[in-house]
Amino acid sequence: MATKKKSTPHISASPRTVLPGSEKSAFVQTADEKPAPSGTRITVSVVVRRKTPLKAANRTGKQRLTHAQYKKNHGADPAAVKLVRTFAKEFGLTVAPDTPGPERRTLKLIGTIAAMQKAFGVTLVHKNHEGTTYRVREGSITLPSELVGPIEAVLGLDNRPQAQPHFRIAGEAGDITANIAQAGGFAHPHASGANTSYSPIQVAQLYQFPANATAAGQTIGIIELGGGYKTTDLTTYFKSLGQKAPKVKTVSVDGGKNSPSNANSADGEVMLDIEVAAAVAPGANIVVYFTPNTDQGFIDAIATAVHDTTNKPSVISISWGGPESSWTAQAMTALDAACQSAAALGITITVAAGDNGSTDGLTDGQNHVDFPASSPHVLACGGTKLEASGSSISSEVVWNELTNNEGATGGGVSNFFPLPSWQANSNVPAPTNSAGGRGVPDVSGDADPSTGYIIRVDGKNMVIGGTSAVAPLWAGLIAVANAQNGTSAGFIQPAIYAAKGKAAFNDITSGTNYSGSPTGFTAGPGWDACTGLGSPIGTKLITVVNPSSTSSAKSKGSKKKPIRKRAAKKSPISRGKPSRSR
Structure with missing residues (x-):
């Protein structure tokens, strides 16, 4: 039977x-x-x-x-x-x-x-x-x-907005352009009267990026959760810089699209990211991954960029984020896992640390860090106020305009991710939650809108700051480093936190990222939870992040390529002293 x-x-x-x-x-x-x-x-x-x-x-x-x-x-x-x-x-x-x-x-x-x-x-x-x-x-x-x-x-079951862009537009309180640009709730005009502004090229010069070097052969990926760019704006802007406009390609993720409209949107974020990254890394290709502003879209976009074998970005810039407490643990784990994959593949990810000081904009009486900047597998980028005398830095302190309700660099200690081994000797403060410990940020750069970047958005030139400017600035520097070193820098934290890495930074020792209660963090010698290790000394940083300089990180089969140089060009924006906004 x-x-x-x-x-x-x-x-x-x-x-x-x-x-x-x-x-x-x-x-x-x-x-x-x-x-x-x-x-x-x-x-x-x-x-x-x-x-x-x-x-x-x-x-x-x-x-x-x-x-x-x-x-x-x-x-x-x-x-x-x-x-x-x-x-x-x-x-x-x-x-x-x-x-x-x-x-x-x-x-x-x-x-x-x-x-x-x-x-x-x-x-x-x-x-x-x-x-x-x-x-x-x-x-x-x-x-x-x-x-x-x-x-x-x-x-993707829930499609509520997950993140905010981290940019702020400078302008007097009554400035129509600045107020229109902020109508979407993304940022706030900076009300100071007489502000210094720089082209991205001038900022790169102050941070000693190598003169006339190119990032030819490199691709910078940029993640955007809204907004868009107009090619005509890019053409006009880079002509004013005396540079050739970059090749910009878009990739749609989960139905996201390049959707430029007006300054009443996230266009300011998109244009800031593209213009800063491309200006400081001339010759680099730019690929923008547009995706919906959801946890699903954000994570899918990063994973798409990391595994993009067609465009092959060697560095990815992210200027969006939100307090760790606004994320589910599963979403943070999944996004961090995508960043782990990037590290394994030799791809650097730079992320803005936030624009709302040590509380990250929350009013619960606690300090918070921004995610994905708090992922231990990304380079978290904080903000400074940068002042120059000629071609040299005369002053650089923590960006903090909280008393004027005009923002401050994010920074603090993760309550989700533990202290990484490479931060073990950095005197990171204790986390509120014992499961945490990862210190934010890792590095910093000019972010105060009162010393902001001249950017073109929707047919208008405006001055924009925020840590959103620092992520593409560092992405551009890494792209230049990759071109000069002949191999990608990849995951750079172990190298920059090592003793030899200290020489590659301007140590920011003055300022705080809080106002009133709760007490946040104060800058001091070495790493701190306001500006990390400091702002870059470009030429030295390029040497420090060269994986071929240490046998333990040497990439098999990589060959050093010759440095490509372009003819020096001066432009109305990049020539001479920084401009003064009125």
Whole structure:
């Protein structure tokens, strides 16, 4: 007699377990809350575990991997992918045709709101905030028990805004241009009367970036969660600098697009990032990854850039972020994992540390750091106030205009990420939460709008500051370093925190990043939680971050390329003394 074949138990019948770190805080309370339409179809990103975890030597860049090696050994666990596909089928979800390759460790699942709610044990509602309706989930995600572990994060059920750009426009309080530019709530005009402003080239000169060196052959990736750029603005701007306009390419992630409108948007952020990075790294290609302002979009964009084997960015600049407390633990872990992958692949990521001082703009009486700047696998960039005498720095202190409600550099101690080994001797203050310890920022640069950057946005020249300017400034410097050294700098923290790294920085020892209570942080000799190690001395920094200078970080098969130089050009903006804004 034939034996009956045992049926495989359905995943959908398994007991459910909370997905660790998926707790989502409550959104704004509104009177017009409504259930999300059950038939609406949405796409979520499911991040699965690696086939093999990255080694510590990979995460700190000591043992770099090629993209092929990474994909083979550290991409998605095939068993986890199989489980997710089975799970999706049982709950009426489909795998999107454009789901990424295994190196991304992300499966995109499509389904109705009703199916998503059942699959992930959530309730999705529509809430209106400041005229915009968002799809919101509150509380935790639950999964069949056997999927907890194989699945590390589920992103996209909730599409509330995740981050803010970190730029501020200088201008007198009554300045129409500045006020219009801030109408989107992204920044605040700087009200000081007589401000110094610089072209990005002048800032680079003050920080001793190598004269006339190029970043030819390098690609700088820029992550943008809104706004856009106009090619005509770039052409006009770089002509005024006496430079050739950069080649700028856009990549759409999760439907994000280059959407320039007017100064009433995040265009100021996009133009600041492109113009600063390209001006200080002439010859570099620029690739802008546009994505929606959600945790799903943010993480998908970084992962897309890190694994982009077509454009191959060697450095990625990020000027968006938000307080750690505004993120779910699963989202921070997933984003940090993408940054670990960048370190393993020899890609540097620079991130703005925030513009709201030690509290990061929160009013709970506590200090907070901005994420993703607090990820230990990115270069967190704080802000200074830079003053010059001729071609030399005459004064540089912590950027702090909080008493005038005009911002200050972010900085402090993470409550989520532990103290990294390379910061062990930096006297980082104790975290509020014992699980934390990572000090922010790592480095700094000019950010005060009163000593800001001359930038062209939507047909107008304006002066912009904020730590949003510092991330692309450092990205440009790293691109120049990569071109000069003939190999990518990759994860630079171990090198810059080493004893020899001190000579590559202007140590900022004056200023604080707080006003009133709570007490924040004070600058002092060496690393501090206002300006990190300090602002760069470009030529020395390039030598320090050369991985070929230490055998432990030497990249196999890399050959030093000759330094390419361009003819020196003077321009109305870059010639002579810094300009004075009226």
